[in-house]
Amino acid sequence: xxxxxxxxxxxxxxxxxxxxxxxxxxxxxxxxxxxxxxxxxxxxxxxxxxxxxxxxxxxxxxxxxxxxxxxxxxxxxxxxxxxxxxxxxxxxxxxxxxxxxxxxxxxxxxxxxxxxxxxxxxxxxxxxxxxxxxxxxxxxxxxxxxxxxxxxxxxxxxxxxxxxxxxxxxxxxxxxxxxxxxxxxxxxxxxxxxxxxxxxxxxx
Amino acid sequence: xxxxxxxxxxxxxxxxxxxxxxxxxxxxxxxxxxxxxxxxxxxxxxxxxxxxxxxxxxxxxxxxxxxxxxxxxxxxxxxxxxxxxxxxxxxxxxxxxxx
Numbered sequence: 041x042x043x044x045x046x047x048x049x050x051x052x053x054x055x056x057x058x059x060x061x062x063x064x065x066x067x068x069x070x071x072x073x074x075x076x077x078x079x080x081x082x083x084x085x086x087x088x089x090x091x092x093x094x095x096x097x098x099x100x101x102x103x104x105x106x107x108x109x110x111x112x113x114x115x116x117x118x119x120x121x122x123x124x125x126x127x128x129x130x131x132x133x134x135x136x137x138x139x140x141x142x143x144x145x146x147x148x149x150x151x152x153x154x155x156x157x158x159x160x161x162x163x164x165x166x167x168x169x170x171x172x173x174x175x176x177x178x179x180x181x182x183x184x185x186x187x188x189x190x191x192x193x194x195x196x197x198x199x200x201x202x203x204x205x206x207x208x209x210x211x212x213x214x215x216x217x218x219x220x221x222x223x224x225x226x227x228x229x230x231x232x233x234x235x236x237x238x239x240x241x242x243x244x
Numbered sequence: 245x246x247x248x249x250x251x252x253x254x255x256x257x258x259x260x261x262x263x264x265x266x267x268x269x270x271x272x273x274x275x276x277x278x279x280x281x282x283x284x285x286x287x288x289x290x291x292x293x294x295x296x297x298x299x300x301x302x303x304x305x306x307x308x309x310x311x312x313x314x315x316x317x318x319x320x321x322x323x324x325x326x327x328x329x330x331x332x333x334x335x336x337x338x339x340x341x342x343x
Contacts, residue, residue: 062318063319065318
């Protein structure tokens with residue numbers, strides 16, 4: 041395969057990943073969502089990340105496969121409930137499950153690299169050190185390391201990307217523009233986050 | 245002899261003041277009979293070229309939005325939005341016609 045064609049394929053892949061809510065349909069959307077769902081599950085499992093709420097990620101010493109699956113299902117259910125309800129109240133049409141559910145999974149793809157950040161920086165160790173001795177030398181050394189700052193910035197960027205993707209899909213699916221779009225989106229996201237955190241807390 | 249016919253883009257509005265246009269003359273391509281008068285353009289002619297293309301493709305796809313997303317390479321919700329915008333535009337044109 042020529043370099044140009046490889047580059048073109050890479051460009052298409054990147055465009056599809058960031059504009060999936062506009063560009064993908066049918067089987068591509070569904071199979072992609074399945075791959076991303078498995079990707080998130082596997083990376084969170086090996087990176088020991090708990091996805092305990094929409095837009096929430098915590099590193100723990102050991103995450104169980106069942107807990108992780110439960111977290112992911114709760115997050116998807118919460119997003120689906122409030123985004124679906126908002127889209128229905130805006131368009132007066134029941135959103136198509138074959139579009140909305142895969143799109144909501146696609147929007148969470150930044151969780152794949154984010155879950156693996158524990159290999160770069162030991163957040164769990166920092167947490168346990170801070171609990172024992174908040175301003176200990178070891179904690180301060182960890183906080184001043186480059187890997188801590190890089191991981192923190194990557195986490196923030198990842199969360200911003202996820203919000204951006206959720207916003208994009210909400211914009212395209214609702215067809216809304218302006219302030220009304222922002223309010224509906226913010227409300228749906230906050231309610232989804234609240235419900236998911238509540239469900240994860242009571243089920244733990 | 246090969247006759248090259250230049251295809252011009254059909255204007256939807258006046259290039260000078262952007263007002264609506266109407267047909268003032270029709271002529272027979274065979275006998276060149278000319279009819280003059282004030283003829284309103286059909287609603288479809290008031291849509292822009294892109295919207296007309298969308299409408300024709302939608303018709304050719306038997307009104308299937310799923311098929312349209314394959315043809316256009318866009319997601320289903322995006323195609324649905326495009327159709328909604330077109331419906332709104334046609335409704336607006338119709339309401340202007342009634343006034």
